[in-house]
Amino acid sequence: MGRLLPFIGFVLLAGLLGFGIWWNSSHDPTAVPSPLINKPAPAFVLPRLDNPAQTVSKDAMLGKPYLINVFASWCFACGEEHPVLMAESKTFGVPVIGYDYKDDPADAKAWLAQHGNPYDLVIADPSGHTAIDFGVYGAPETFLIDSKGVIRYKRIGPLTPDVIAQQLKPAIDALQKEAP
Amino acid sequence: MTPELGQLALILALLLAIAQSTLPLLGAWRGNRALMAVARPAASGQAVFVALAFAILVWAFLHFDFSVQYVADNSNLQLPWYYRIAAVWGAHEGSMLLWVLILNVWTVALALFSRQLPEVFLARVLGVLGIISTGFLAFILFTSNPFGRLLPMPPDGADLNPVLQDPGMTFHPPVLYMGYVGFSVAFAFSIAALLGGSMEQAWVRWARPWTNAAWAFLSCGIVAGSWWSYAELGWGGWWFWDPVENASFMPWLVGVALIHAQAVTEKRGSLRAWTILLSLFAFSLSLLGTFLVRSGILTSVHAFASDPRRGTFILGFLAVVVGGSLLLYALRAPKVAGGKAFALVSRESAILIGNLMFTVAAAMVMLGTLFPLLGDALNLGKISVGPPYFGLLFPLLMLPVILLLPFGPYLRWGKSDTPVLKQVLVRAGIAALACALLAAFFVQGQLKAIAGVASAVWVGVGVALYIVKRWREMPRGRRYPAEMAGMLLAHAGVAVFLIGVMLSESLSVTRDVRMTPGQVATVGGYQFHFDGVTQTTGPNWQAVQGVVTVTRNGAPVAVMHPQKRTYVHEQVQTESAVDPGITRDLYVALGEPMDPNHVERAWALRLYTKPFIRWIWAGGLFMMLGGFVSAADRRFRVKREAEAAQTITATVQEA
Amino acid sequence: MGGLLRKGAWLALMVVSGLAMAQAIDPLPFRDHAEELRFQHLTGELRCLVCQDEDLADSNADFARDLRHKVFELMQQGKSDAQIKQYLVDRYSDFVLYDPPVNPRTWLLWFGPLLILIAGGVAVGYTINKRSRTGTPAAPADNGDDW
Numbered sequence: 001m002g003r004l005l006p007f008i009g010f011v012l013l014a015g016l017l018g019f020g021i022w023w024n025s026s027h028d029p030t031a032v033p034s035p036l037i038n039k040p041a042p043a044f045v046l047p048r049l050d051n052p053a054q055t056v057s058k059d060a061m062l063g064k065p066y067l068i069n070v071f072a073s074w075c076f077a078c079g080e081e082h083p084v085l086m087a088e089s090k091t092f093g094v095p096v097i098g099y100d101y102k103d104d105p106a107d108a109k110a111w112l113a114q115h116g117n118p119y120d121l122v123i124a125d126p127s128g129h130t131a132i133d134f135g136v137y138g139a140p141e142t143f144l145i146d147s148k149g150v151i152r153y154k155r156i157g158p159l160t161p162d163v164i165a166q167q168l169k170p171a172i173d174a175l176q177k178e179a180p
Numbered sequence: 181m182t183p184e185l186g187q188l189a190l191i192l193a194l195l196l197a198i199a200q201s202t203l204p205l206l207g208a209w210r211g212n213r214a215l216m217a218v219a220r221p222a223a224s225g226q227a228v229f230v231a232l233a234f235a236i237l238v239w240a241f242l243h244f245d246f247s248v249q250y251v252a253d254n255s256n257l258q259l260p261w262y263y264r265i266a267a268v269w270g271a272h273e274g275s276m277l278l279w280v281l282i283l284n285v286w287t288v289a290l291a292l293f294s295r296q297l298p299e300v301f302l303a304r305v306l307g308v309l310g311i312i313s314t315g316f317l318a319f320i321l322f323t324s325n326p327f328g329r330l331l332p333m334p335p336d337g338a339d340l341n342p343v344l345q346d347p348g349m350t351f352h353p354p355v356l357y358m359g360y361v362g363f364s365v366a367f368a369f370s371i372a373a374l375l376g377g378s379m380e381q382a383w384v385r386w387a388r389p390w391t392n393a394a395w396a397f398l399s400c401g402i403v404a405g406s407w408w409s410y411a412e413l414g415w416g417g418w419w420f421w422d423p424v425e426n427a428s429f430m431p432w433l434v435g436v437a438l439i440h441a442q443a444v445t446e447k448r449g450s451l452r453a454w455t456i457l458l459s460l461f462a463f464s465l466s467l468l469g470t471f472l473v474r475s476g477i478l479t480s481v482h483a484f485a486s487d488p489r490r491g492t493f494i495l496g497f498l499a500v501v502v503g504g505s506l507l508l509y510a511l512r513a514p515k516v517a518g519g520k521a522f523a524l525v526s527r528e529s530a531i532l533i534g535n536l537m538f539t540v541a542a543a544m545v546m547l548g549t550l551f552p553l554l555g556d557a558l559n560l561g562k563i564s565v566g567p568p569y570f571g572l573l574f575p576l577l578m579l580p581v582i583l584l585l586p587f588g589p590y591l592r593w594g595k596s597d598t599p600v601l602k603q604v605l606v607r608a609g610i611a612a613l614a615c616a617l618l619a620a621f622f623v624q625g626q627l628k629a630i631a632g633v634a635s636a637v638w639v640g641v642g643v644a645l646y647i648v649k650r651w652r653e654m655p656r657g658r659r660y661p662a663e664m665a666g667m668l669l670a671h672a673g674v675a676v677f678l679i680g681v682m683l684s685e686s687l688s689v690t691r692d693v694r695m696t697p698g699q700v701a702t703v704g705g706y707q708f709h710f711d712g713v714t715q716t717t718g719p720n721w722q723a724v725q726g727v728v729t730v731t732r733n734g735a736p737v738a739v740m741h742p743q744k745r746t747y748v749h750e751q752v753q754t755e756s757a758v759d760p761g762i763t764r765d766l767y768v769a770l771g772e773p774m775d776p777n778h779v780e781r782a783w784a785l786r787l788y789t790k791p792f793i794r795w796i797w798a799g800g801l802f803m804m805l806g807g808f809v810s811a812a813d814r815r816f817r818v819k820r821e822a823e824a825a826q827t828i829t830a831t832v833q834e835a
Numbered sequence: 836m837g838g839l840l841r842k843g844a845w846l847a848l849m850v851v852s853g854l855a856m857a858q859a860i861d862p863l864p865f866r867d868h869a870e871e872l873r874f875q876h877l878t879g880e881l882r883c884l885v886c887q888d889e890d891l892a893d894s895n896a897d898f899a900r901d902l903r904h905k906v907f908e909l910m911q912q913g914k915s916d917a918q919i920k921q922y923l924v925d926r927y928s929d930f931v932l933y934d935p936p937v938n939p940r941t942w943l944l945w946f947g948p949l950l951i952l953i954a955g956g957v958a959v960g961y962t963i964n965k966r967s968r969t970g971t972p973a974a975p976a977d978n979g980d981d982w
Contacts (some may be wrong), residue, residue: 003513006457007506010464014499015549019557020477021491029476032562032884035928101898128901135926137898138886415859415893422888450966529963536955544948551944560940564882565934566890573948580875589982654979664982690875692862692933754858771860786860 034135034154037153041151042133049100049108049122053067056123060151065175066095068143075139081158084119088164098122101131101139110112146175183248183327186236193229194317200310203302216303220291223306227284237326237673238268247333250326256337258748266350267286267340272474273326280316282357286365297386304372312364315497319524320349323490342753348408352401354429359398360466363431365390367463370456371505374512384446387812391442395435396807402428403800414754414769416788418796420569423478426470433542436463437535444531448593449519456513464502471498476782477553506761527591530584579757582635585671586642609646612638620779632682640675643668666810672804677799684793696782707731713779721745726770742770765790859893861900863907877916878903880934
């Protein structure tokens with residue numbers, strides 16, 4: 001019986017490795033799931049991109065759910081996500097706030113002017129400090145925040161039509177059903 | 181035209197490998213001498229075609245044949261010829277071809293230097309090596325062909341990753357593979373023994389030199405990789421417990437256990453099943469390492485491009501080879517303990533304890549490396565396992581080994597008398613304590629450094645005492661047989677390594693500084709004087725080069741030239757400046773200019789002093805040397821006179 | 836003593852590459868050497884989420900620089916190592932720690948090797964016990980060649 005142990009051990013190991021291959025084909029191996037799901041969003045106060053004298057804060061946004069989409073003019077994947085947002089952002093049923101991350105405001109404005117602006121409003125975080133409180137570590141990332149200011153869903157990486165249909169929209173619908 | 185010849189050569193090699201796998205094993209089973217005799221020529225033929233394919237790939241690189249996809253991806257017109265050769269194994273497809281080439285090198289060597297092996301046994305050994313070769317050749321031809329064409333042919337290629345354009349990187353993969361792949365010989369011997377069923381210990385004697393040599397190569401390869409990482413990557417470190425580093429370390433640890441277990445089985449006939457199992461483990465871990473690096477399931481700086489198809493193929497291959505061998509072990513391993521008995525205080529016990537620690541260490545490294553994957557599988561969340569984990573548990577597990585090491589040569593087989601052991605304990609112990617106290621005075625209470633000195637002296641004095649004992653007791657010419665000399669060298673290497681690790685880890689000083697030209701920073705007792713930057717060029721790069729003059733107490737020590745290179749395709753690479761020394765390294769890395777528009781003004785620099793860091797690699801090289809010297813012992817190659825006499829008597833009796 | 840640098844295209848290249856890579860080499864205004872050591876030790880135990888095979892101390896990523904500055908800021912505010920790590924874990928999960936926490940989820944990791952050691956130790960003990968019981972073997976003749 002003891003002689004069979006190494007073989008059994010190997011079978012378990014092979015199972016784990018096989019799982020690894022399968023898991024990798026359906027998941028982004030570098031994605032780090034957020035610990036802030038179902039926790040309150042950080043209390044942010046950030047200036048608008050178009051009018052820095054005006055600020056947008058978490059308190060101001062309470063009362064209805066909304067999306068925050070983290071993007072930047074230097075971010076290649078955001079360029080890939082952008083057409084999807086342009087096409088679908090109005091169909092989400094909730095406001096979409098653009099979150100300009102570690103970007104030069106002039107570059108960001110030029111980028112939006114060139115590619116189009118799918119957002120209801122755009123806020124800017126040139127230093128990236130507030131983004132750390134959100135657990136942002138790159139762009140693009142998308143957060144769904146409910147009417148009480150709690151983060152309910154996070155997408156790491158670009159939004160695709162599949163992800164929107166299978167994950168984002170159902171999450172938004174669930175929120176709508178919760179609090180009329 | 182020529183790349184297709186390479187592909188053809190590989191196909192022919194595969195066919196020969198299939199012949200080499202199936203026919204001799206069939207012949208050994210059936211006692212058919214003609215089939216068994218296929219082994220050597222098939223192996224030689226396969227080697228010729230694999231070498232041809234490899235040569236064709238090298239040729240394609242040397243002659244800038246960008247119509248071959250692999251060449252275009254990994255070289256360009258500016259790449260110097262020596263790095264074009266290194267580029268052959270710089271990415272996945274080529275490195276697999278190198279793997280198979282080296283497998284053939286070992287196979288041919290075995291076929292040549294195996295006159296004393298019984299025919300049936302050799303047929304089985306070569307057959308098993310043939311199976312492994314078949315698997316890898318099939319893998320190359322079906323999923324990783326280096327000869328694929330790129331049409332239309334581009335005017336210039338991409339580049340070899342600048343990080344790989346370094347002598348260490350040229351050297352590291354071939355030597356590492358010699359080690360990895362070399363364990364296949366011990367593996368094949370063990371399978372042949374399991375298949376053959378007769379458990380005479382003689383086969384272990386034949387396996388020992390091959391195993392020692394493979395382990396020595398692996399030691400060298402790991403040292404080369406660590407050295408390259410230190411010299412090239414700009415972080416001043418030499419080991420990160422990165423998954424791919426661990427993938428090479430696990431077989432090394434099991435290899436240490438195996439070398440010692442083989443000694444026990446050869447000389448005393450005991451622990452036969454355990455020795456066989458370790459041989460299977462060592463090569464299985466080599467294969468596992470090959471899998472981990474290419475499957476993409478672990479995040480690592482080192483990982484080759486991942487592809488689930490390739491990962492699945494290798495996993496399947498692993499299942500057949502490793503699973504099959506372990507199943508064979510379960511069915512055929514010796515069930516009755518054989519060989520001579522041994523007492524609690526004996527060399528066998530010490531080796532057994534050492535084996536335990538090395539095996540648990542390998543298991544610990546595997547657990548830590550794979551735990552993040554386990555976390556995903558069991559939904560435990562995303563967890564990282566890094567140097568704090570390995571760096572705590574590994575020394576703890578090695579502590580018993582270090583404590584036992586001086587006693588090793590003094591312990592007798594079977595049963596040992598304690599007086600001589602007590603003597604060693606006292607002498608080595610006092611020496612260690614004395615040096616520890618002395619060290620404490622110099623390093624201002626740094627515990628790690630003191631522990632390092634104590635443990636190194638403990639081990640080193642133990643080795644020295646035994647060297648003196650043999651000198652006194654034995655006549656010239658019989659004092660240090662090669663096997664023993666190798667053992668002493670390797671154990672001395674442990675002492676050297678301990679100094680290197682413990683002192684450099686505890687006494688290194690690192691500082692990030694902002695310096696304008698003319699400023700001086702003091703680090704670790706040395707004054708680093710920044711003299712601004714100049715511009716310089718190389719064969720395929722341009723660089724900003726800093727000039728740093730180092731003095732100590734006013735006396736000049738070195739002028740160092742850290743660089744930031746920009747390669748052909750805009751890849752930026754930091755080339756750190758290292759001033760090597762026996763008692764310390766000085767290390768300077770150039771950061772960013774404070775103002776990118778004014779590179780003649782202030783710069784950020786990272787300055788290091790690293791005491792005794794070279795002793796780490798020196799220790800590793802001593803271990804390597806020990807492995808090679810041991811392997812060279814004539815005793816392993818010559819049939820024992822007693823055995824020969826027995827054969828004669830048996831023949832006479834039959835007649 | 837700085838050499839002459841040709842401006843123009845060369846400088847443009849430097850600027851581009853300089854902006855492209857925020858370096859890990861990042862002098863910060865430490866109060867003293869002890870604080871610098873503490874910072875180095877702490878950032879050496881934290882993982883960069885962008886270059887996931889590097890620690891915070893050595894990663895060249897922009898994001899790593901942000902987190903290093905955050906760690907420095909928290910140190911200046913008087914937070915302890917544990918508090919700083921907790922701050923980061925709250926935002927980035929345990930993934931950011933190279934030193935895995937000890938909790939029920941990681942018991943297998945931290946105590947697995949001990950269990951294997953104990954199991955192996957039992958096997959070794961059993962083997963030695965069995966072997967030493969089959970009669971004390973005569974100590975082999977020490978002729979020096981058979982060592």
